[in-house]
Amino acid sequence: MDYIKEKTPPIREERLGACMAFGGSCCDISNQSKKGCLFNNNRTFSQSQGCQLTLSLAILNTIRDSVIIVHSPIGCGANLVAQAGVSKGYQKLRDPNAFGLRWINTNLDEVDVINGGEEKLRSAILYADREYRPSAIIVMNSCVPALIGDDIDTLIEELQQQVAARIVPVHCEGFKTRIQATAYDAVYHGILRTLVGIEEEEADPVIIDELEELKKRYRISRTVNVLNVSSMSRSDEQGLVKLLQSLDLNVRILPCYAHPDDFEDSFEAALNVSICATHDDYFVEHMKSKYGVPFILRTIPIGIANTNKWLLDIARFFGMEEQAQKLIDSEVRELNQALAPYRQFLQGKTAFLGGGEIRIITTAELLHSLGMEVLGLRGFHFDRYGEGLLEELMAEIPESEKAIINIGTGQPFEQANLLSRYKPDVFVGHPGGNGWANKQGIPVFPLFGQAYDYMGYVGVYEVARRLTRTLKNTSYSQNLVKHVRLPYRQDWYAEDPFAYIKQDLAL
Ligand code: SF4
Numbered sequence: 448m449d450y451i452k453e454k455t456p457p458i459r460e461e462r463l464g465a466c467m468a469f470g471g472s473c474c475d476i477s478n479q480s481k482k483g484c485l486f487n488n489n490r491t492f493s494q495s496q497g498c499q500l501t502l503s504l505a506i507l508n509t510i511r512d513s514v515i516i517v518h519s520p521i522g523c524g525a526n527l528v529a530q531a532g533v534s535k536g537y538q539k540l541r542d543p544n545a546f547g548l549r550w551i552n553t554n555l556d557e558v559d560v561i562n563g564g565e566e567k568l569r570s571a572i573l574y575a576d577r578e579y580r581p582s583a584i585i586v587m588n589s590c591v592p593a594l595i596g597d598d599i600d601t602l603i604e605e606l607q608q609q610v611a612a613r614i615v616p617v618h619c620e621g622f623k624t625r626i627q628a629t630a631y632d633a634v635y636h637g638i639l640r641t642l643v644g645i646e647e648e649e650a651d652p653v654i655i656d657e658l659e660e661l662k663k664r665y666r667i668s669r670t671v672n673v674l675n676v677s678s679m680s681r682s683d684e685q686g687l688v689k690l691l692q693s694l695d696l697n698v699r700i701l702p703c704y705a706h707p708d709d710f711e712d713s714f715e716a717a718l719n720v721s722i723c724a725t726h727d728d729y730f731v732e733h734m735k736s737k738y739g740v741p742f743i744l745r746t747i748p749i750g751i752a753n754t755n756k757w758l759l760d761i762a763r764f765f766g767m768e769e770q771a772q773k774l775i776d777s778e779v780r781e782l783n784q785a786l787a788p789y790r791q792f793l794q795g796k797t798a799f800l801g802g803g804e805i806r807i808i809t810t811a812e813l814l815h816s817l818g819m820e821v822l823g824l825r826g827f828h829f830d831r832y833g834e835g836l837l838e839e840l841m842a843e844i845p846e847s848e849k850a851i852i853n854i855g856t857g858q859p860f861e862q863a864n865l866l867s868r869y870k871p872d873v874f875v876g877h878p879g880g881n882g883w884a885n886k887q888g889i890p891v892f893p894l895f896g897q898a899y900d901y902m903g904y905v906g907v908y909e910v911a912r913r914l915t916r917t918l919k920n921t922s923y924s925q926n927l928v929k930h931v932r933l934p935y936r937q938d939w940y941a942e943d944p945f946a947y948i949k950q951d952l953a954l
Pocket residue numbers: 498499500501519522523524588589590591619620621622
């Protein structure tokens with residue numbers, strides 16, 4: 448893969464043939480995905496759509512010592528208001544001196560649409576550098592400047608000579624893609640082009656200290672980059688670092704909550720380890736093609752089976768399988784003892800899951816290991832990475848072949864129909880869509896949270912403990928449903944939930 452010379456990354460519809468509309472069983476989607484035509488699916492009606500600028504912010508608002516400039520009308524990125532305090536708190540968990548979120552909007556209006564918005568962007572960049580003296584200024588390009596033809600890259604090239612901060616252009620215009628996860632590629636594209644790597648310098652006349660050089664090479668040979676996601680907690684990170692340190696590995700955490708300088712020598716690593724393929728494939732593929740750093744991209748360490756796979760894959764790379772297996776055996780033994788009372792309570796309870804494809808498939812495995820039944824899944828999109836994980840899930844838990852799967856970003860009307868049909872004991876979903884389920888009287892459990900454990904062995908225990916608590920007292924959702932209703936007519940609930948999905952009949 449090599450798109451780094453291009454100013455903008457490709458969209459995922461083209462790069463991965465990602466699917467954004469599907470309704471059927473897990474077995475059906477797996478078969479159709481293997482035929483390679485899922486990307487042809489479409490909707491005859493779409494209730495809502497995700498914007499990649501919004502998702503890009505989920506990573507970028509974590510970057511320390513930076514200023515974000517949203518080059519757009521004032522509404523784009525307005526959701527940052529909700530993130531300001533949160534972002535600062537979580538940044539401070541990594542660095543007590545962190546400033547938190549600092550952002551500027553260029554506030555494009557009708558006049559700018561006629562005259563161009565470059566002058567507003569110029570003054571915003573100069574202001575950000577002068578006022579805040581940040582290490583990086585991140586410029587997020589939105590739909591309007593892209594449509595009116597602002598040449599932000601030439602402007603940034605010119606201004607880079609005048610400001611101290613490194614300027615990172617991120618082309619995350621919402622209109623370009625219906626696969627919101629393209630945002631991750633847009634963010635990594637900007638980081639790879641501007642923050643990773645050191646400028647070529649003149650040959651250094653200083654004689655190299657051979658001992659120091661050997662020490663450095665050894666350090667690199669034991670260093671892994673663990674690519675975190677903004678939806679995980681600091682304690683999730685610490686738990687995974689602890690597991691890898693017990694294999695005598697040095698761990699560098701990127702990209703969320705990192706300082707811009709942390710990316711510079713990130714290619715000095717023996718291995719890139721992804722936590723989520725949806726998040727990282729663009730970055731690790733480029734780090735391999737440009738710097739020769741190999742990578743592991745198979746699964747996310749959620750649930751016992753997937754944490755074991757994640758850890759063993761890394762250990763295998765370093766020839767430490769035996770050591771890792773001993774660690775796994777001892778962790779799993781202790782965990783199983785601790786889980787016993789929760790398994791007893793959760794046995795036979797049913798769940799419906801909604802969120803990113805990687806998280807929901809691995810969470811399905813986690814819930815199954817606690818004795819629960821997963822009735823259905825709703826993924827934002829589906830691609831080759833989901834296909835691989837689903838294949839493993841169906842091989843390990845054959846009954847999951849029959850579970851229903853719905854693909855679509857947003858589309859809460861489809862979710863409402865499915866939940867009224869399947870009536871699960873709990874909906875485990877993305878916090879952005881959980882309110883809909885709650886209003887149907889279904890208890891909800893957030894699929895992630897930056898304030899609690901979800902990953903690794905500790906995460907399994909915490910999910911079991913918190914799920915038990917959620918299901919022991921369901922009065923909130925039961926009371927809520929008495930006073931509110933969703934805005935759909937009753938006859939929608941009797942219709943096929945996938946009535947507006949147009950699947951490729953050639954399949
Ligand atoms: S879709 Fe375009 S206009 Fe709408 S929020 Fe996203 S970038 Fe802004």
